[in-house]
Amino acid sequence: MSTGYIFRRLLYMVLNLLLVISVAFFLFRLMPGDPVAAQVGELGDIAVKERLTESLGLNDPIIVQYGKYIGNLVQGDFGTSLSKQTPVSNIIFKGFINTGLLALVTFLVSYTFGSVIGSLLAWKRGRSVERFGLSLALFFRGVPTFWAGMILVYVFAIKLNWLPASGMRTGNFGETSWSFYLSMEFLKHLILPVLAGTITLFGLPLLLMRNMMVDALESGYIDLARAKGLSEFRVIFAHAFRNALLPLIAASTTIIGWLLGGLVAVEVVFSWPGLGREIVAAVSARDYTVAQGSLVLVGTLVVLMYFFGDLLSTYVDPRAKFGKARMVEGPA
Amino acid sequence: MTRDDMLRAILRDKMAVLGILIFAVFIFAAIFGSGLAPYDPQEMTRSASGSVAALEPPSLAHPFGTTNLGRDVFSQVLLGARTALTIGFIAAVVGVTIATILGLLAGYFGGWVDNLVTRAVEFSYTIPAEPLAVIILAVLGPSFTTVILAISVLAWRQPTRVVRNQVLTLRNRQFLKAARVSGASHTRILVQHIFPLTLPVSLVFFPVEFGSAIIAESVISFLGFGDPTSTSWGVILRRSFQEGALQSAWWWTFSAGTAITLATAALYFSVRPLEEVVNPRLRSRR
Numbered sequence: 289m290s291t292g293y294i295f296r297r298l299l300y301m302v303l304n305l306l307l308v309i310s311v312a313f314f315l316f317r318l319m320p321g322d323p324v325a326a327q328v329g330e331l332g333d334i335a336v337k338e339r340l341t342e343s344l345g346l347n348d349p350i351i352v353q354y355g356k357y358i359g360n361l362v363q364g365d366f367g368t369s370l371s372k373q374t375p376v377s378n379i380i381f382k383g384f385i386n387t388g389l390l391a392l393v394t395f396l397v398s399y400t401f402g403s404v405i406g407s408l409l410a411w412k413r414g415r416s417v418e419r420f421g422l423s424l425a426l427f428f429r430g431v432p433t434f435w436a437g438m439i440l441v442y443v444f445a446i447k448l449n450w451l452p453a454s455g456m457r458t459g460n461f462g463e464t465s466w467s468f469y470l471s472m473e474f475l476k477h478l479i480l481p482v483l484a485g486t487i488t489l490f491g492l493p494l495l496l497m498r499n500m501m502v503d504a505l506e507s508g509y510i511d512l513a514r515a516k517g518l519s520e521f522r523v524i525f526a527h528a529f530r531n532a533l534l535p536l537i538a539a540s541t542t543i544i545g546w547l548l549g550g551l552v553a554v555e556v557v558f559s560w561p562g563l564g565r566e567i568v569a570a571v572s573a574r575d576y577t578v579a580q581g582s583l584v585l586v587g588t589l590v591v592l593m594y595f596f597g598d599l600l601s602t603y604v605d606p607r608a609k610f611g612k613a614r615m616v617e618g619p620a
Numbered sequence: 621m622t623r624d625d626m627l628r629a630i631l632r633d634k635m636a637v638l639g640i641l642i643f644a645v646f647i648f649a650a651i652f653g654s655g656l657a658p659y660d661p662q663e664m665t666r667s668a669s670g671s672v673a674a675l676e677p678p679s680l681a682h683p684f685g686t687t688n689l690g691r692d693v694f695s696q697v698l699l700g701a702r703t704a705l706t707i708g709f710i711a712a713v714v715g716v717t718i719a720t721i722l723g724l725l726a727g728y729f730g731g732w733v734d735n736l737v738t739r740a741v742e743f744s745y746t747i748p749a750e751p752l753a754v755i756i757l758a759v760l761g762p763s764f765t766t767v768i769l770a771i772s773v774l775a776w777r778q779p780t781r782v783v784r785n786q787v788l789t790l791r792n793r794q795f796l797k798a799a800r801v802s803g804a805s806h807t808r809i810l811v812q813h814i815f816p817l818t819l820p821v822s823l824v825f826f827p828v829e830f831g832s833a834i835i836a837e838s839v840i841s842f843l844g845f846g847d848p849t850s851t852s853w854g855v856i857l858r859r860s861f862q863e864g865a866l867q868s869a870w871w872w873t874f875s876a877g878t879a880i881t882l883a884t885a886a887l888y889f890s891v892r893p894l895e896e897v898v899n900p901r902l903r904s905r906r
Contacts, residue, residue, distance in 0.1 A: 304743055311747060318759045423635050426892060430885030432835050434842055435857060435877035442866045442873070453866075542745065549748020553839045557861065567751045568843055571758045583751060590746045 294599070301595045308587035313357055315583075316576035317350060344370075366581035371573045376581040380563060384585055386456065387555070387562035389469065391547035393478060394485035395540070402490040403536055406497030407529055413502060422498065425491035434553035437484035441557070444480060452477050454559040481558045485551060492543065493536060500532035507531075534601070541597030545590040626820060629893040639889030646883045649701040657695035661851045664690045675869045685871035688863050693856070697875050700853040704883060707837045710768050712830040715775025720822045722780045724810055727787025737780065744777050750839060757845040764847045771836045779825040786818045824894045831887035838880050853880050 324340050345353055360367065366376035402425075409421045445453035456477050457468070468474055504510065505528050513523045552564030559565075563582050570578035630636045649656070659665055665686060667673040672690040676682055684693035726737035753770040760766040790796065799809050840846050841854025842861070856876040859865075865872040 300739065300742075303739075304746055307743055308746055315755055315759060319755075419635075422892075423889070426888050427881075427885045430831060430835075430883075430888055431881045432838050432877065432884075434839065435873075435880065438857070438861065438866060438873050439877065442870055446866055545745065546749070549751050552750045552754070553842050556843065564751065568754060571754055572844075579755065583747065583755070586748050586751070587746050590748070594742070594746065 297595060297598065301591055304591045305588060308591060309358060309361065309584055310354075312580045312583040312587065313354055316580050319574065319576060361584065366584070367577040369570075369575055369578050371570075371575040371578075376577050379566060379578055380581050380585050383561060383563035383566040383582070386560060387548060387551065387564060390478070390481055390485070390551060390555075390560060390562060391544060394482045394489065394551070395544050395547055397482055398486040398490040399493045399536070399540065399543075401486065402493030403497040403533070405490075406494040407501045407524065407532065409494070410498045410501030410505060411524055413505075422495070425494045428487055429491040431488050432553075433484055433488045433551070434557050436487040437481060437554050437557040440480045440484055451480055453480070454557075456561055477558075481551075481554055481560055484554050484557070485547070489543070489547075493539075496536055496539060497532060500535055501528055504528040504532045538597070538601040541593045545593060548586050548590065623820075626823075626894055630890065633893040635889045636891070636893050639886040639892075642882055642886040643890060646701050646705060646879075646886070649698055650705040651702075653698040653701055657692075657698045659692040659695045661691060661696040661699050663692070663695075665692055666690065675872075677869075678871050684875040685869060687859065687872055688865075688869070693872055693875055696851055696856050697853065697879050699851040700856060700876065700879065701883070703847075703850045703852040704834045704837060704880070707764070707768055707771065708830045708833040711771040711775050711833040711836075712826055714768070714772040715829050715833075716779050716822050716826050718772070719776040719779035719825070720783055720815075720818065722776070723783025724787055724814060724818065726780075727784040727791065728806070728810055728814060730791075734784070737784065741777050741780055744773075749774050750836075750843075753836065753840055754843060754845050757840065762845055762847055764850065767837065767840060767847050770840065771833045774836060775829040775833055779822060779829065782825065783818050783821055786821050787814060790814055790817055820894075824891050827887040827891045831884040834880060834884050834887075853877075 324337050324344070324346070341347055345356060348356070357367075364377065366380065368374070369376050369379055372379065405421065405425075409418045412418045412421075441453045444451045457473055505524075510523060510528055513527045518527075549564070551560075551562070552568060554560070555562040555565040556568065563586065567579055567582045570576070570582065630640070665673045665682070667676070673682070673686050674688050674690045676686045676690075678685045682692050682694060684697060686692055687696075722737050722740075726734040753774065756770040756773065757766055760769070796809060796813060799813055804812075837846065837852065838854035838857065841852045842858045844858060846852055846854055853876040857873060860869070860872040860876070863872075
């Protein structure tokens with residue numbers, strides 16, 4: 289990896305960041321409806337409205353507002369929520385942690401499950417179990433995630449009463465400290481939303497892994513490993529699996545990026561206090577500072593992740609071209 | 621792979637044939653649904669005694685049961701097929717067409733054109749898809765056209781990349797140089813020589829994006845940002861969720877979701893045997 293190469297990627301990353309911020313900023317300026325009126329009420333006191341408009345800086349030319357917004361962002365200031373009168377950063381960081389945890393655990397579960405099953409299927413290539421497994425994986429990719437969540441709630445929360453149906457905690461109050469995220473209470477609430485995400489997501493690593501393994505298993509070094517008399521288990525997991533894993537790692541940043549924004553409806557089904565639900569609520573309430581901030585936060589993280597993910601996969605596998613991971617798309 | 625090869629590959633695969641048959645049922649429902657529906661989807665149906673037939677479990681009169689307002693779920697699901705298939709079809713056509721054009725231009729001209737398209741695809745993956753669709757609909761207001769637009773924004777990214785890569789493999793082939801030397805214009809080379817060879821890729825992506833668009837439509841409607849005037853599977857699920865149907869009326873939630881799953885999975889299955897068109901590495905090894 290040459291310095292010039294890293295530098296070029298860095299430049300693209302900054303451009304991407306700027307684009308994300310610009311899209312977030314200007315999209316909400318196009319939104320119909322007066323954000324001030326939405327907070328004060330259409331019939332509110334004109335003087336109050338004017339004061340609020342002035343204090344939000346909405347009287348400035350749009351370019352000045354844009355400049356100020358970027359200037360504040362650089363200092364970590366996302367503005368003030370219009371509907372809740374609290375700093376946007378408080379709202380979105382809290383939501384982001386909850387969404388991030390949900391996304392990360394969903395990712396780990398579906399990737400582990402998918403890649404193990406995928407390599408087993410590649411090993412059983414041509415048998416009916418392979419055909420059945422692949423068909424099942426493809427079928428589950430057609431299940432809408434949020435509906436999978438509803439069915440899981442029906443079966444495991446309502447009929448069997450094994451697991452909680454919604455929220456992150458029983459009773460929905462109490463201080464959320466870091467230790468809470470390790471408590472049984474939280475884990476119990478996490479199971480169903482994670483399962484819902486996994487149902488639609490595991491097919492992707494499964495198919496990817498199966499294809500890569502099919503490819504790997506027919507390479508010369510596998511013949512050599514077999515000729516050396518290694519056990520089939522070692523051939524599969526110590527040789528083929530490790531090589532087939534590279535593209536899977538390359539694709540993982542895309543999947544996590546997709547998950548961060550792709551679980552909105554799941555969050556709604558499970559009343560999960562995440563960022564996605566926050567965005568939907570903010571858009572409906574015309575609270576554009578919160579919606580804008582959420583988009584910028586997620587966008588920034590995804591851009592950063594892609595950057596480091598790309599660097600990593602080029603480092604691990606010099607043959608990999610930049611952005612190759614973006615060949616794979618999560619389910620819509 | 622020629623067109624005949626593609627057809628033969630599909631017909632050899634039982635699951636693909638099953639997928640096509642199931643999807644044919646959905647197309648049938650989409651075309652004739654309004655004539656076949658036993659009730660108006662908004663009608664408050666009544667039982668023999670004259671009371672509103674609210675939250676009735678599946679029966680002969682109501683194969684998928686009724687809603688809390690006595691509406692027939694079967695009629696709603698039947699009519700939802702038209703919404704899902706129309707929106708999905710148009711969004712997939714728009715997405716794949718844009719992708720084909722961009723992919724052709726990027727792959728053929730290379731240089732800054734390629735750079736621009738590649739960066740655009742990269743950028744499109746950084747903004748979270750579902751929130752973006754919701755915001756676009758909030759800005760433009762929900763309607764049939766804007767829903768299609770919001771979904772198309774998601775449907776062009778993957779095929780663009782694959783078409784571009786396909787063009788790259790063709791770019792330096794002899795017959796293109798020959799065409800160039802004999803004076804063919806860029807447009808002619810692109811349309812007459814390269815496009816027919818990338819068409820299989822676009823065709824394979826069409827059902828995939830179609831299926832994803834059906835799911836995207838259901839998500840958008842479920843979140844309350846869909847076209848308010850149409851009967852859609854996502855709207856059925858939204859109502860059932862808001863009315864707490866999971867507690868009292870599983871059939872209300874069950875049928876619409878099954879419809880989405882079957883339609884989408886059928887589309888995915890129909891092109892499964894053509895995977896190698898998109899993924900040439902698998903080709904020789906089958």
